[in-house]
Amino acid sequence: MPHYFDEQPHVPSRPTSVHMKLRDFEADLVADRGVFSATRIDPGTALLLDVGSTSPAILDSTGNLLDLGCGYGPIAVTLAHRNPRANVWALDTNRRALDLVGTNASTLGLSNVRPVTSDEVPADVRFDQIWSNPPVRIGKAALQDLLSAWLGRLVPGGHARMVMSRNLGADSLSTWLESTGMTVTRRSSKRGYRILEVRGRPASAGTSGEAEARQ
Numbered sequence: 001m002p003h004y005f006d007e008q009p010h011v012p013s014r015p016t017s018v019h020m021k022l023r024d025f026e027a028d029l030v031a032d033r034g035v036f037s038a039t040r041i042d043p044g045t046a047l048l049l050d051v052g053s054t055s056p057a058i059l060d061s062t063g064n065l066l067d068l069g070c071g072y073g074p075i076a077v078t079l080a081h082r083n084p085r086a087n088v089w090a091l092d093t094n095r096r097a098l099d100l101v102g103t104n105a106s107t108l109g110l111s112n113v114r115p116v117t118s119d120e121v122p123a124d125v126r127f128d129q130i131w132s133n134p135p136v137r138i139g140k141a142a143l144q145d146l147l148s149a150w151l152g153r154l155v156p157g158g159h160a161r162m163v164m165s166r167n168l169g170a171d172s173l174s175t176w177l178e179s180t181g182m183t184v185t186r187r188s189s190k191r192g193y194r195i196l197e198v199r200g201r202p203a204s205a206g207t208s209g210e211a212e213a214r215q
């Protein structure tokens, strides 16, 4: 069965234009068949990007930011716009999505977005922030493996923000994250979505890092 996370979508390409209107940023993005939510910005993604969008903790980073499961890039381009000096890693398995995020970033003049597959992220890169509308459809075990792998690459004091539908298991994911030693804060709960902020090991004295300096 074809999925939006297939490496090469089986459906023929038919590009679409999607308008994204956030509180602080508006853009026209190119999407396509075979990628997630190709006809509109997913409402969960829009909520994720609008909640706390003026908080200094998510603006003006100069570090590495990850959009885990970027699709055609609504999160990645917003992060790049809000953090022009940061490196934004836009990660996906779907090649068509990666081409689209590259096109969207360059059309918007955002030179700090790097579309990548997981193999293309150097092993020593650590992230100040991870953002995700995660691929719930890959199944619970695969999703847990994916999140463990990437959340484990947060710098001390870094954080992740994720959106998940309550119906698709946001609360059980939250319980599972806490069972792995992460701290989970519910930032918002609206229209059936949860916005979760996830933190790893607490920042400790003597560790340096931009994220820590912002606490």
Ligand SMILES: C[S@@+](CC[C@H](N)C(=O)[O-])C[C@H]1O[C@@H](n2cnc3c(N)ncnc32)[C@H](O)[C@@H]1O
Pocket (backbone or CB within 6 Å): 004, 005, 006, 036, 037, 042, 045, 068, 069, 070, 071, 072, 073, 074, 075, 091, 092, 093, 094, 097, 118, 132, 133, 134, 135, 136, 138, 146
């Ligand atoms: C729910 S969609 C979100 C897409 C986009 N961020 C948005 O908000 O519109 C999840 C994305 O994760 C991608 N994905 C699935 N498995 C993945 C994996 N193992 N590693 C990285 N991305 C993956 C899918 O291809 C899909 O684009």
